[in-house]
Amino acid sequence: MKLGRKRSRAFVVAAGMLLAWGTMARTTGAQASAGAAAGESAARMIEHGITNGVSVELPVAWTEFKPGDAPAALAPYSPPFHLGGILALQNAQANAIVQFATSDNPLLGHDANWLDGQMHMPSGSGMSMVDLLFYYFFPPSETCINEAMANNTRASFAPAPNSGSSDAPPVLQVSYACRHDVTLDGFFGAQVSSGITFVQTNDGPRAYGMTAQFYLAPMERVTSPGMTWFVFSAQRLSPITPGASAHFNLPTNLQGAQAEFYWAIGAVNPFPWVYDGGRANQQLVHMAYAGAASGGNKRAEFMAMLQKVQARGVSAAAGE
Numbered sequence: 001m002k003l004g005r006k007r008s009r010a011f012v013v014a015a016g017m018l019l020a021w022g023t024m025a026r027t028t029g030a031q032a033s034a035g036a037a038a039g040e041s042a043a044r045m046i047e048h049g050i051t052n053g054v055s056v057e058l059p060v061a062w063t064e065f066k067p068g069d070a071p072a073a074l075a076p077y078s079p080p081f082h083l084g085g086i087l088a089l090q091n092a093q094a095n096a097i098v099q100f101a102t103s104d105n106p107l108l109g110h111d112a113n114w115l116d117g118q119m120h121m122p123s124g125s126g127m128s129m130v131d132l133l134f135y136y137f138f139p140p141s142e143t144c145i146n147e148a149m150a151n152n153t154r155a156s157f158a159p160a161p162n163s164g165s166s167d168a169p170p171v172l173q174v175s176y177a178c179r180h181d182v183t184l185d186g187f188f189g190a191q192v193s194s195g196i197t198f199v200q201t202n203d204g205p206r207a208y209g210m211t212a213q214f215y216l217a218p219m220e221r222v223t224s225p226g227m228t229w230f231v232f233s234a235q236r237l238s239p240i241t242p243g244a245s246a247h248f249n250l251p252t253n254l255q256g257a258q259a260e261f262y263w264a265i266g267a268v269n270p271f272p273w274v275y276d277g278g279r280a281n282q283q284l285v286h287m288a289y290a291g292a293a294s295g296g297n298k299r300a301e302f303m304a305m306l307q308k309v310q311a312r313g314v315s316a317a318a319g320e
Contacts, residue, residue: 048087050100054227054268054285056309062089067099067185070139073149077207078135079127080106083286090184095254096291096298097184098305099137103284105267108275112230115265116219119232124208129216129232130192132263134209137288138189140178140196148176148196173199175210187248188290191236191259213237214261222264222303226311227285229266233299235259240292253294262289262302268311285309 045057048064067088070078081103088099107115123130151174158173177195180186193209214234222229236259245255264287272282287306291298 048089048100050087050285050309051085051102051283053312054309055312056100056305058089058305058308061091061093062098063091064089065185068139068141070136071142071145073142073145074135074139074207076205079131081132081136081284081286083136092184094291094301095184095250095293096289096301097188098290099286099288100309101136101286101288103286105272105282105284107265107273107284109273111273112219112221115230119219119263120216123211124206129234129261129263130209130211130214132288133192133234133261134211137261137263137290138185138192140189140193140209144176144178144196148174148198151176171199171201173197177210182248184248187244187250188259188261190244190248191240191290192261222306224266224307224309226269227266227309228269228271229264229287229306231262231264231303231306233263233302234261235297236261250292251294254292257292257294259290259292260298262299263287264306266309 044060046060046062047055047057049055065088067086083101083103086099086101088097090097118125118127119129119132121128123134125131157171175195175197178193180190191212193211195210197208197210199206199208214236217233217235220231222231239256239258240250240254242255244250245252266285266287267283268285272279272284276282287309289298289302289305291301
């Protein structure tokens with residue numbers, strides 16, 4: 001009897017071990033399958049059309065969304081690009097947004113040195129990097145513009161926002177703080193500006209962003225398949241505060257990080273600095289990027305994305 005009971009217990013133990021091994025094997029297999037599926041999903045690319053013959057391939061983590069339209073009231077004060085065909089995508093996991101657009105070409109008759117100088121001008125000068133961010137990438141809402149224009153009682157005389165001289169005569173102006181939606185788009189908008197200032201000058205009315213302070217890096221010339229780009233970047237000097245992180249529902253590890261912005265102006269080769277009547281495509285392509293990362297900058301990610309923009313049927317070796 002004792003021998004029978006021992007054999008019975010041994011059988012039960014062995015059966016339990018086999019069952020455990022089977023469960024572990026199924027769990028390991030399921031984990032491996034899930035990991036493989038996640039890796040396959042991350043590796044999958046989607047092609048997005050930007051304009052005729054120009055497209056970009058991005059991972060599926062980048063999803064299209066509809067940004068708010070730039071208020072019509074800002075149009076008279078905006079930089080001299082007329083943007084259209086805007087393609088906006090966001091990557092919530094990477095805390096980043098990218099927008100592609102096409103425009104006419106106000107750079108005709110100029111050169112790279114002229115563009116570099118314009119893009120590094122102070123905010124409010126008309127065509128600076130920060131102006132592009134404020135007017136085109138993260139403009140204030142239509143509601144904020146209307147409220148600002150209706151609050152004439154807050155108008156006062158003060159030096160013009162972009163005046164570089166303390167002797168400049170004061171001008172009549174009204175400033176208004178804008179609320180930003182609790183979205184990733186709203187967060188970056190708040191990092192660019194806190195509101196808008198309307199000014200009445202001797203040359204007519206102007207509108208300026210109440211923009212933050214940024215470090216503007218030197219211009220870079222970059223090529224992607226069939227295209228030439230001029231790249232500009234702006235890093236906000238002040239870090240992301242705990243209050244901003246909590247308000248916009250950001251990961252806590254972004255506290256203390258700095259928001260980064262990139263703007264690339266490109267064209268199908270050769271870059272159209274001069275008018276060519278025999279050439280069909282002389283429009284410009286814009287790629288604007290905003291991101292924030294803990295303990296590092298986003299330049300590598302932006303440059304990698306820029307390399308994925310390609311023009312079909314154009315020699316990548318063609319230069320400026």
